[in-house]
Amino acid sequence: MHEGAQGYIHFAKSREAFWSSFAERLRSARAAPGSLTFDGLEALAVDYRRILQDHALARARFPGSALGRRLEALAVEATHLLFAEDPKERFSLRRFFADLFPAAMRAHAPHMALCAVLFVCSIAMAFSASTIQPSIGTQILGPEAITNLERGELWTESISRVVPASVSSSAIATNNMSVAITAWVGGVLFGLGSIFVVLNNGFLLGAVFATTTRFGMSGDLFEFIGAHGPLELTLILVSAGHGLAMGHALLAPHDRSRQAAAGAAARRAMTGLVGILPWFLVLGVVEGFVSPSETVDPEVKVALGAALLASFLLVAFRPIARGEAS
């Protein structure tokens, strides 16, 4: 018989009992991890190193053999069991929304408040300017929307008639997300991009309200945005606030290096952004199906808008453990 084949048989026979025992113990440990004793775990960990050595040996001396593949499978299975992370340390959806997201929100709350103040000022300024100079609204909304308003019809009605609600819902959610991401990433330009998005959106909203007021249709506009508007605007301000916090860290890193301060702010801002993105999906459905609906009462729309905003604020600013907050 060939010497290599003899070596193969000898290796398999001499180690078979150990491999079978290891495989059996591994199977039991995976089936019922709670039943594993400390001694059993220690023995598995020691034997795992022997399995790795055997696998290395089989791979080097008998490449491509069935024995090598069997040892490889055993080693992979044991690796996945022994190197598993502590579930408490694991990054989970629950931990994200229970601790990490609220911590990021609290850390950047002052920047969000500043964005809210700028937004309100921008609305007030645009409302006044558009009331004095109506062509501002005309330029923003376009001649077609103005013609609709003259007929007593909001431009939103024609959109909801032409596009199916599920499609408009997707388009709305995508558009809102892109505004939020732009506001967020604009913070990299020392906060200027975030401020621009806030002021621009405030200006547009103020001008649009002034124009609809001029045509006596501000009530209809309030009714249309009642269900989705409060949360949508809040989310855009939140994302801009996170962006502004990144810009602030770049401008004023205090006693840390600029890179360290910006890195920490960016991580928190990323957590904040990922935390608000799912809400845009909910808003897309509301804006696509509920807001344009004529069968839903205005009071219901307003109540839904308030409930959505309250739900978000409860999740975003829920109390958190001291360790996570720091």
Added chain:
Amino acid sequence: MNITSGLTLGQIFNRAMELFRREFARPALSILLPLALVSGLLSAAMTAVQTQLATNPGLILVFFGALILAGVIGVVGYGALAHMAVGLAAGRETAPADSWRAGLRFRAWGTLMLQGLGVGVGLIFCLLPGMYFGLVWAMALPVVFEEPTFAHSAALSRSHELSRFNPAGGLGNDPRFRIFLIFVVTLATTYLLMGLAQLPLIVAVAVETARSIADGRRDGQFSSFVQWLQVPTSIVTSFIQAAMTLLGNLGTAVVYFDIRGRQEAKDLDSAIDALDAGRNA
């Protein structure tokens, strides 16, 4: 590296960024620029239709011709970008001509079309299904280029299988979540760079709007200068978009090789090396 959870997100981003910076010049002229120019051609055709259709009805044919050309070159070009990203992530010297050839193959563009169709249909149904399909099928093209037995729907299935490989458990180790974060970061960078590239157009539009308001005009029309300024802006933004697609593809390819390495036990090499190092110490 933890051999059950694989590369960390930071390592994935760093590796993708390093490859992008080091190899950017290679696809810039040969793949990214043609994609940008085709997009510019489409933009020019659209502007021509908007401004001169009344005097020249034949322009509509030019527009549809440009649309078809942009569609074909776009699909093949994005396949070529994916091929280049997979090659670079695998540490191979990848010539742009090889990538274009790979993009031309039916198995590549057919898979890309099928993937696009599935994601598109999913997006119509309130976005979420489309986003999910996009995440689980993100590795379809790396599968097509690296595992020749898979193509089209089989590649989508294989990508779906790889995207669920998470022996360590936890959201942070889930390939779908990692690909989602790569997508968000790439998208955010795209918006930032595109916003900067569009600044001249934004300023021109703002100036014209201010003038219209001052004149009391209400036609809402912009001058032909502003309309034609959209053409170079479109070329630059398309270039940025394609470049960021390459960055996203590199990140996805790094995730793909990380998963395959762990699934096929290549990670054991590192465990064995660690064992040897411990014994030698």
